[in-house]
Amino acid sequence: MNFKSITVSASLAMVLGLSSLCTFAQSPSKFIQEGFWRGTFLLNNSKEVPFNFEVKGKTAAEAKVYLINGKEHFEINRLKQVKDSLFIYLDQFDNELALKIGNNSLEGVLRKQNGSGATPVKAEFGKKYRFDEPKEKPAANLSGTYEVVFKDQSGKETKSVGLFSQNGAKLSGTFLKSTGDSRFLDGVVNGKKFYLSTFIGSGVGYYEGTILDDGAISGIVGVSGKQTFSGTRNEKATLADAYSLTYLKDGYKTLDFSFPDLNGKQVSLKDGKYKGKVVILTITGSWCPNCMDEASFLAPWFKKNKGRGVEAIGLHYERTTEPAYVKKVLSRFKERFDIEYDQVIAGTADPKSVSESLPALNSFLSFPTTIFIDKKGNVAKIYTGYNGPATGKYYTEYVKEFNAEIDKLVAE
Numbered sequence: 001m002n003f004k005s006i007t008v009s010a011s012l013a014m015v016l017g018l019s020s021l022c023t024f025a026q027s028p029s030k031f032i033q034e035g036f037w038r039g040t041f042l043l044n045n046s047k048e049v050p051f052n053f054e055v056k057g058k059t060a061a062e063a064k065v066y067l068i069n070g071k072e073h074f075e076i077n078r079l080k081q082v083k084d085s086l087f088i089y090l091d092q093f094d095n096e097l098a099l100k101i102g103n104n105s106l107e108g109v110l111r112k113q114n115g116s117g118a119t120p121v122k123a124e125f126g127k128k129y130r131f132d133e134p135k136e137k138p139a140a141n142l143s144g145t146y147e148v149v150f151k152d153q154s155g156k157e158t159k160s161v162g163l164f165s166q167n168g169a170k171l172s173g174t175f176l177k178s179t180g181d182s183r184f185l186d187g188v189v190n191g192k193k194f195y196l197s198t199f200i201g202s203g204v205g206y207y208e209g210t211i212l213d214d215g216a217i218s219g220i221v222g223v224s225g226k227q228t229f230s231g232t233r234n235e236k237a238t239l240a241d242a243y244s245l246t247y248l249k250d251g252y253k254t255l256d257f258s259f260p261d262l263n264g265k266q267v268s269l270k271d272g273k274y275k276g277k278v279v280i281l282t283i284t285g286s287w288c289p290n291c292m293d294e295a296s297f298l299a300p301w302f303k304k305n306k307g308r309g310v311e312a313i314g315l316h317y318e319r320t321t322e323p324a325y326v327k328k329v330l331s332r333f334k335e336r337f338d339i340e341y342d343q344v345i346a347g348t349a350d351p352k353s354v355s356e357s358l359p360a361l362n363s364f365l366s367f368p369t370t371i372f373i374d375k376k377g378n379v380a381k382i383y384t385g386y387n388g389p390a391t392g393k394y395y396t397e398y399v400k401e402f403n404a405e406i407d408k409l410v411a412e
Contacts, residue, residue: 029081029083029084029101030101031057031058031059031060031063031081032055032086032101032106032125033055033104033125033126034055034056034057034058034063035054035055035125035126036052036053036054036125036126036127036128037052037053037054037055037106037123037124037125037126037127038050038051038052038123038124038127038128038129038130039051039052039053039106039121039122039123039124040121040122040123041110041119041120041121041199041204042119042120042121042122043119043204043206043222043223044223044224046223047206047223049197049204049206049223050130050131050197051067051068051069051130051197051198051199051204052067052068052069052128052130052186053065053066053067053068053123054066054068054073059081060079060080060081060086061079063079064076064077065077065079065088067199067200067201068186069183069184069185069186069198069199069200070172070184070185070186070390071172071184072183072184072200072389072390074200074201076088076089076090076201078091081101084100084101085098085099085100085101086098086099086100086101086106087099089113090201090202091329091332091336092201092202092286092287092292092329092332092333092336093201093202093287094112094113094114094287094319094329095110095111095112095113095201095202096110096111096112096113097109097110097121098111099121099123104124104125104126105122105123105124105125106121106122106123107121107122107123108120108121108122109121110204119204130186130187130188130197131187131188131190131195131197132188134169134188134189134190134191135190135191136190136191137169137191138166138168138169138189138190138191139189139191139192139211140189140211140215141166142164142166142171142173142189142194142211142217143164143165143166144164144233144235145161145162145163145233145234145235145236145237146161146162146163146164146217146231146232146233146234146237147159147161147162147231147232147233147234147237148160148161148162148175148217148229148230148231148237149229149230149231150175150177150221150227150228150229151227151228151229151230152226152227153226153227158177159177159178159239159240160175160176160177160229160231160239161175161176161177161237161238161239161394162174162175162176162217162231162237163175163176163390163391163392163394166189169188169189169190170187170188170189171186171187171188171189171194171196172184172185172186172187172196173185173196174390174391175207175229176239176387176391176394177239177385178239178240178242178245178365178366178384178385179365179366179384179385180290180366180367180368180385180386180387180388181290181386181387181388181390181391181394182198182205182390183198183200183205183289183290183293183388183390184198184389184390185197185198185205185207185390186198187207189211192210192211192212193208193209193210193211194208194209194210194211194217194219195207195208195209196208196209200289202287202289206221206222206223207219207220207221207229208220208223209229215232215233216230216231216232216233217229217230217231217232218230218231242383242384242385243381243382243383243384245365245384245385246361246362246363246364246365246369246382246384247361247362247382248360248361248362248379248382249359249360249361249362252360252379253378253379254269254360254373254377254378254379255269255281255358255360255361255371255373255379256268256269256360257269257315257346257357257358259315259344259345259346259357260344260345261342261343261344261345262326262327262330262331262343262345267313267342267344269373269377270377273311274311274373274377275377276309276375277309277310277311277375278308278309278310278311278372278373278374278375278406278409278410279310279311279312279313279372279373280298280302280310280311280312280313280341280370280371280372280373280406281312281313281315281370281371281372281373282294282295282298282312282313282314282315282368282369282370282371283315283317283346283354283358283364283367283368283369283370283371284314284315284316284317284367284368285316285317285318285349285367285368286316286318286329286330286332286333287318287319287329287349288349288367288368290366290367290368290385290386290388291367291368291386292337293386293388293389294368294370294386294388295314295333295337295339296337297399298312298341299337299338299339299340299341300338302339302340302341303338303340305406306340306341308406308410309375309410310406310410311341311342312341312342313341313342313343313344314339314341314342314343314344315344315346315358316330316333316343316344316345316346317346317347317348317349317350317353317354317367318330318345318348318349319348319349320348321345321347321348326345330343330345346358349367351364351365360379361382365384365385366384366385366386368385368386369382369383369384369385370382370383370386370402371383372405372406372409374409374412375409375412380405380409381405383398383402386398
């Protein structure tokens with residue numbers, strides 16, 4: 001994702017893991033200002049990557065923080081203040097912002113909730129801009145669709161579709177791959193350079209690019225430059241058919257599994273609850289941003305459609321299957337999205353774990369992957385990845401295709 005602190009009670013600091021991070025005043029501090037804040041992460045000890053958030057509420061107990069990325073305001077509703085230390089809990093990713101409250105400022109780290117890992121961060125109140133004000137007029141308007149190729153250090157290439165919208169110097173967009181999209185990116189164009197970032201509580205997303213003389217683009221992902229991208233404008237840019245990437249091996253028609261839910265009850269497609277019904281299986285994880293986008297669609301959709309003879313099961317693959325951990329993260333996931341369909345613990349967040357637990361699949365490429373089961377219990381279709389709201393027309397098309405498939409299976 002070096003800060004100095006004043007002398008504090010050593011024992012209290014060790015309990016909270018903030019011995020060189022947050023401080024404790026002799027008397028309780030006031031809560032931070034309501035309104036807009038601009039934060040920056042210090043990556044690789046040199047590069048500052050910005051993000052924006054809004055605070056609503058006058059105490060930590062009642063306040064909410066909204067992480068802002070373009071049109072998206074991602075809600076965080078669990079905060080804690082201990083004198084002049086503020087903890088913003090990013091529960092969906094098991095992360096937290098641990099911050100010292102200053103004079104209209106915050107300073108601290110982004111880290112795991114167990115205290116491991118630390119990315120320096122600071123924030124200032126009253127600043128709504130993201131990247132610094134451009135010094136040069138944009139060399140071009142990037143609005144449109146691009147055919148983009150990402151390349152890693154080994155030379156492996158991944159095709160993508162870049163979707164950008166530019167208003168003056170302000171730029172927003174996303175990169176869509178077969179495995180999902182980069183969600184809402186927010187940034188700016190400065191002359192021939194453009195910058196995009198995103199943060200909702202997981203890792204810090206950052207893209208830095210150049211507009212070439214012929215209108216093409218090139219750039220790097222992150223601050224290290226280990227992954228690069230290049231692209232050309234192509235309004236007809238497409239990816240491989242998401243329904244063709246994952247399929248059943250020869251000889252298979254169904255998925256045979258039995259996974260426990262949070263109460264330890266084994267759940268299987270052979271259960272009477274699912275017989276004669278259309279079932280949606282989603283291979284998901286509480287740690288996965290694209291899975292969160294899918295859940296924000298599927299959860300309300302299921303409420304409206306469960307009376308049509310439709311069921312759904314979330315097959316969760318988490319960072320660990322340790323009981324206390326999965327109970328914590330799955331409960332948070334269920335509560336955040338108001339999920340009424342079954343959630344089961346299927347394995348760890350590793351493609352190999354998915355392939356081993358669902359051996360009928362030819363391969364596994366992406367979280368999430370959605371599997372449509374017909375009334376006979378057979379696999380009808382498999383959709384790899386997810387086109388979230390940031391993809392605009394691609395998201396609209398996905399929802400249309402999803403409903404059409406369910407309508408067909410329900411009518412059979």
